[in-house]
Amino acid sequence: MSRKLGFIPLSLLVLAACGDGATDPTDSSPTLNADVANAVADGVGEDVATMRELNFGLRTGGMFFPIGHVAGANCPWNSATGWHECAARDAGPLTIERQYAYYNAAGTAQEAFDDEQTASIRVKRVVDGSIDRDTDRGSISGTVHHDRDLTVSGLQGAETKRTWNGTGHSEIEHTRVNDDNGSRSYEITADITVADVVVPHPRNEDRDPWPLSGTITTHVVGSVTRGEETRTFERTVVITFDGTQYAKAVVNGTGGSGEFTIDLANRRLGHRP
Numbered sequence: 001m002s003r004k005l006g007f008i009p010l011s012l013l014v015l016a017a018c019g020d021g022a023t024d025p026t027d028s029s030p031t032l033n034a035d036v037a038n039a040v041a042d043g044v045g046e047d048v049a050t051m052r053e054l055n056f057g058l059r060t061g062g063m064f065f066p067i068g069h070v071a072g073a074n075c076p077w078n079s080a081t082g083w084h085e086c087a088a089r090d091a092g093p094l095t096i097e098r099q100y101a102y103y104n105a106a107g108t109a110q111e112a113f114d115d116e117q118t119a120s121i122r123v124k125r126v127v128d129g130s131i132d133r134d135t136d137r138g139s140i141s142g143t144v145h146h147d148r149d150l151t152v153s154g155l156q157g158a159e160t161k162r163t164w165n166g167t168g169h170s171e172i173e174h175t176r177v178n179d180d181n182g183s184r185s186y187e188i189t190a191d192i193t194v195a196d197v198v199v200p201h202p203r204n205e206d207r208d209p210w211p212l213s214g215t216i217t218t219h220v221v222g223s224v225t226r227g228e229e230t231r232t233f234e235r236t237v238v239i240t241f242d243g244t245q246y247a248k249a250v251v252n253g254t255g256g257s258g259e260f261t262i263d264l265a266n267r268r269l270g271h272r273p
Contacts, residue, residue: 031181032224032233033251033258038269039188040218040237040249043146043170045267046127047192048211051164051199054121054152058113075100082109094129105156120153142174150194161200161212168192172222188222197241210264211241246272 075086075098086098102110105119113121125148132141150166170192175185197214216239223232235253239262242248249260263270 030256030258033235033253033256034260034269035184035186035224036188036220036222036233036235037237037249037251037258037260037262039172039174039186040190040220040239041262041269042144042172042267043168043190043192043218044216044239044247044262045264046125046146047148047150047168047194047216048264050123050125050148050150051152051162051197051211054123055162055199055201077111079111092129093131094127097126099124116157118155120151120155122149122151124149142172144174145171148192152199159201161198164194164197164199164211164214166194168194170218182226184224184226186222186224188220190218190220193217210243210245211247212243213241215240244272246270 074089075084077084083099083101086100089096089098100121100123102113102118103120103122104110104114104117110118125146127144127146130141130143146168147170148166148168150164150168152162152164154162168191170188170190172186172188172190175183193216195215195217197216198212200209200212218237218239220235220237221232222234223230225231233253233255235251238250238252240248240250245263245265247262247264249262251258251260261270261272262268
């Protein structure tokens with residue numbers, strides 16, 4: 001799987017910050033906290049989509065979309081490395097690269113998934129792309145790079161849930177223009193830790209449920225430019241899952257903290273119905 005060097009932009013599905021009355025994204029601004037939570041929401045949405053898509057793929061005879069024989073043809077097994085190496089796939093303005101490997105309980109790579117013998121699956125994913133869109137509060141243009149290395153365990157036998165762990169990195173560049181709080185641009189790098197995210201394994205459902213528990217923690221370092229002024233900032237964002245489409249995001253930093261709701265389906269800040 002290729003790994004591009006330097007600052008690699010990619011898509012960012014981020015809506016304008018919630019109207020919190022703040023107009024200056026300084027290090028203590030609620031607007032900055034909301035912007036960071038929104039930026040993190042895109043990568044978290046990609047991670048959760050991978051978890052649910054794998055559930056669906058295993059249940060229907062493939063790994064990822066497309067499923068079945070087409071998926072197998074697009075992700076041939078490399079016996080020398082133990083990885084299924086997938087052809088790059090375009091999804092609108094995004095390019096997605098994946099590779100995955102099956103392992104038994106002893107950690108030996110397997111060519112094919114076995115309900116009784118496969119203990120874990122390791123998935124590497126790289127997503128690159130860009131967006132330029134209007135929102136109900138303004139417009140957003142941006143580029144993003146997401147790089148993940150995730151492992152799902154608890155696969156042997158008649159399991160009812162699966163557990164995900166792993167790490168990742170994101171590089172984000174986006175510009176928000178003409179929203180309620182004015183125009184500002186960001187450059188962000190983020191290091192991600194996925195810890196004990198539990199996803200149910202339904203056997204008779206068309207759609208897979210959302211993660212039941214666990215966290216995705218993101219350490220964010222970045223800069224925000226408004227007009228002629230650029231400020232740097234640092235934040236830690238902890239996403240906690242509860243089995244619904246909406247996860248809690250707590251943003252902490254020296255300049256202030258905030259709590260938000262992430263809409264996992266739409267990969268942005270949202271509100272519980």
